[in-house]
Amino acid sequence: MIGVINGQKFGIAVLNTSVQQEARSGVTTLRSSISHIPASVGPLMRVLVVTIAPIYWALARESGDALNGHSLTGGRFQQESHVEFATGELLTMTQLARGLDPDGLLLLDVVVNGIVPESLADADLQVQDFQEQYVQTGPGRLFVGSTQNFRQESLLSFLRCNHSIRYDVARGPQPQLVQHLRASAISSAFDPEAKALRFQLSTALQAAEENEVGCPEGFELDAQGEFCLDRDECSGSPSPCAHSCRNVPGRFSCSCPAGFTLARDERTCRDVDECAWEADPCREGQRCVNLLGSYRCLPNCGPGFRVATDGAGCEDVDECLEQTDECHYNQICENTPGGHRCGCPRGYRVQGPGLPCLDIDECQQLPRSCAYQCHNLQGSYRCLCPPGQTLLRDGKTCTPLERSGPNVTTVSHRDRLVAWLRPRAPIPSGSYRAWVSLRAGPRALSVGRAWCPPGFIRQNGVCTDLDECRVRNLCQHACRNTEGSYQCLCPAGYRLLPSGKNCQDINECEEDSIECGPSQMCFNTRGSYQCVNTPCPATFRQGSSPGTCFRRCSQDCSAGGPSTLQYKLLPLPLGVRAFQDVARLAALSEAGVPANRTELSVLDPDPRSPFALRPLRAGRGAVYTRRALTRAGLYRLTVHAVAPRHQSVFVLLIAVSPYPY
Template sequence: MQIQRCGTDLCPVNGNWGPWQTWSQCSASCGGGEQTRTRLCRNPAPLYHGHPCLGDSSQISRCNNQACPGGPSRAQGSIIGSINNIEFGIAFLNVTVTDSLNSESRVIQAKITSIPRSLGPALRKLVSILSPVYWTTAKEIGEAMNGFTLTDAIFKRETQVEFATGEVLRVTHIARGLDSDGALLLDVVVNGHVLQLQPLANVNMKDYTEDYIQIGPGQLYAHSTRLFAVDGVSVPYTWNHTITYDHTKGKMPFLVETLHASSITTEYNPLEETLAFKIHASISKGDHSNQCPAGFEFDSSGPYCTDEDECAVQNPCSHTCHNAMGSYHCSCPRGLTIAADGRMCQDVDECALGRHSCHTDQDCENSAGSYHCVLRCRTGFRRAADGLSCQDINECQESNSCHQHCFNTIGSFHCGCDPGYQPKGRKCIDINECRQNVCRPNQFCKNTRGGYKCIELCPNGMTKAENGTCIDINECRDGTHQCHYSQICENMRGSYRCVCPRGYRSQGVGRPCMDIDECEARDTCQHECRNTLGSYQCACPSGYHLMPNGKTCQDIDECLEHDTDCGASQMCFNMRGSYQCIETPCPPNYQREPLSGFCLKNCPANDLECALSTYALEYKFVSLPFGIAAGQDLIRLVAFTQDQVMHPRTTFLMADEEPTIPFALRDENLKGVVFSTRPLQEPKTYRMRIRALSYGVDGNIEYQTTFIVYIAVSAYPY
């Protein structure tokens, strides 16, 4: 590009460039009024490693009338090639570029037409087919340069895409500068395979970054690892780019620049066979902009980041090393495979993996880097030393697993046993000859290991019958037993035993049975246990009756079971173990509601003054067991309106503050909750008066309700 001076000095290519200044009209000497932009050079700030900017100067780069600061606003071109073995002819690309609303990035919107339906869903994730466009037009942050500023939009870009599922796609981009209307001209050739997707699958492209590295004059290398999600499942894939351009255009102001891609959307229209992309792009200096990334080494002549040949420097592989841009990979000879560390080669067991060509009558034997096929011998035989024949295995000599005797046969073996034993598998077990009636009827047979003995005498508890056999003696029936009269004699073959009835325990043969005191067990009865001979009885305190299980006590509800009548102005209060008639009169001008027993005031309609006084008087009775812990909720009080609906705005308070009463009150969900403040360890009846104030939406009191609460604590914990 020809650079003309416009009233200022030029800045060296390797100077440290400052930010772009505003666009201005230049004089006729600069090319007939063409738009120019000036970038000031800061002096004496160094660039990278000791390359100072010489003098206060500037560089002027020419821009067509239609081009905007930061790159062209449009791009167009063609795409040809084959994807997944499908030739799709020529597809056409049209792109518009605008600034984002917050001016922190540029928005690239692209549409590709003539995309076959068989490829459209799969290409939704191929957003980097636009990488030359968004690199050329990306928003420049700080002193970073995009592709347009660096190359005047004339470059070649070679891209390789590798999916985690194994597919590889190669893309070639040729950028041919701007046409007469200021649009970027781009030719794209694709070849390879991509991960196929279902037409209705939901594709979500994740934000990503690409690091652009200056690797030489007119040479860049870029790479990134990205994610896209298909129906919520993330799939990783990698990109790497090699860019070449006219080296006289200079180089990036930093060794490493980072391109940021965000807010990516993609959509395929099967009816129109069009693929649409939208992406926000900006470019800035890298995190370590003046340092070479791992896999590269610094070249001060540029300065550049040249590829480090790890294979030559580090020798990291056990066998063959292949250098790659910024990295390397190891490979192994045939028969070996790469280990998990990616560096060492290990043997492939072709036999275990089934990767051999041995016949069905052959066995596979693995060897280092290979395998060989050998003669297969049937069970009981092994290959001879010559490997060409099979010979019998003498199992009795090599692996004798028999209990007593082993007999070898051709191809097998069998086990044998001594007399008096019989085989069971490979074991020998004793034969119980006594089960075969080997002795005379007047003899007692005793089995021995491998044999038996016939004994003339009958064992204890047995006697000889008339036929000479030994029969059992029933000691319980003939009176020869020694059981006490309180014991029960039970005959057994050859003996007997003395047992005691239920509820008694034995003290030995001939000794009387002793009564068991069941009351010694703590949980026999809930209240009182009374032992009896051979049994026990449970008793309950006055006012309780014994439950059907014979152990637990239940309170007698005298008010219900005795049909207690306390009178017109009284209510029957059932307490645990007793009852009490409580005076519950309704005050003057109140009427008792027959179903609930409330005392309700007769208030004319809309009589606010009447309602502000106590509208309802309600009596509550609670009977509690002895020993209730502190902090236990006992009763919940609810205030109702005249329509018998729970009032939505009510607070509760104790009308009588007596410190001796072990209860307190709190509001909870429009209810008044009475709870214990200390353990209830005293049998006593308490009386409390509680007021409920119900408020209208204007904050004024609408109703007042008074609760008279009686709480009776029993003397027993049940």
């Protein structure tokens, strides 16, 4: 035996096996010792009972019509073995049995190459009993598949083995298409002083039972009914795997893209939370943010700051601009680095923390604000004058009205805006209006100043139409040349704006009064509309507004779970860049107040969806693009909002337009 394990090369290791068969019980016990194994490799190889697979098959106890490897092949065969651990490590073996030497000993050469999990080196290992199926797949060809479980400390893990065996066709097939080998009472150990790896196990081989007709699962009979052929499960539709499927003889295996791992059903993929690893993947001063299929290391920004758009630093959150402040309706929000202040406008005063601003009664202040009479207003005041007087420009003192002729014009300080409409003044004497007409005369043409109308160009002495559509970006969507001009066109479902260049979506749901069926909502997508299904679960009732469902408390009030279900619609243009927020979600109480103790999460996240949810602050989240929107379609994102006494489910339907507008 020679080979390389985990990059450690070992020279020629000598494998010796003895076979003992008890006459009474008929049990065949094999004891194998592999010497000259380096101490750095030996502990890892304790789990590789597969290294002696050709031996325990060739020398297994036969029962009934079953033939072991020696009886079937005469001790001459080649076996290729592939081993895959549950954690993904791979290992291959080539095992060549060269028959018996003059002394009757079976000669076997083994070449090993691959990776074994390093965690097995110091672990307490116990290999469990296992079974193998030897399937006749053609003349002189066998396929063997097995799953071998082993206990690592207190944890149970496994590895899968596939063997392909070839032998002389003239030896003929097995008595039956399938034979079963059972291995039991398995022990393995490594002696570091002797540098020896030792295995012991009992094996028994038997043909398939009479009720086992045909081929095992994953195989099917060939046209002649002589051999079992592999069934390619991956070629079917739909695929049995959520991402990629790899067909192997007798079965198939699913794999996931980078950043995902197989779920328990070994078919669907789930996100790997790199941020939950014991070793933090980010540098000091950074925080790890898990994404679907990946993660990002972002600056650890303090309260009131957030990660900048470029992801390299922190920027202040303008709570006043984003309306996330806690100021009252009549307070003025002033942004500060890392926070904000709630102040009062002029004419109001602060009552106290958490209280709205209180109006100042200027009419009660000393010295007096008005010369005659004061009228208090919210946030201000107004001075009044006695009859026959009017306010001066200072707005406080009064003066008698000026009289000029029979009419008296009174200007009140209360009038804020006065619009005067005056007739056009007559044209004074001595002035005149003139119209000037400029025409190209014969003399102008004679000197070469030829003139063409707008939209035409002179070529070879003739005015020809100018194709304006050859100019790039003239129209938002499409351009159609006309005689002397051009016309911008819009796709179906859009109308041309007054600018004549840009397109605007037509809201068919409102303008055409679209009526959808029961349990449906009209979803105005960009360029079209859809009647989307918004069904309520069996224990819910339809609300008064479309797309809202309420749980019937009389039926399952004690069952927990969400009490409301709401459908939300969001149309988006094509081409939105990756990691862009497209919607903000906020969980509100029945009074419309943000529920700060609410947690938002995505139910059944789809790794293929371009949308995901990230938390902002308590009770708030942002839906963002995991990758650029390059394909039109309808996407679904189900968000679960959990508060201490209330749960809701929001189904966000996102329609991506085929156009970037």
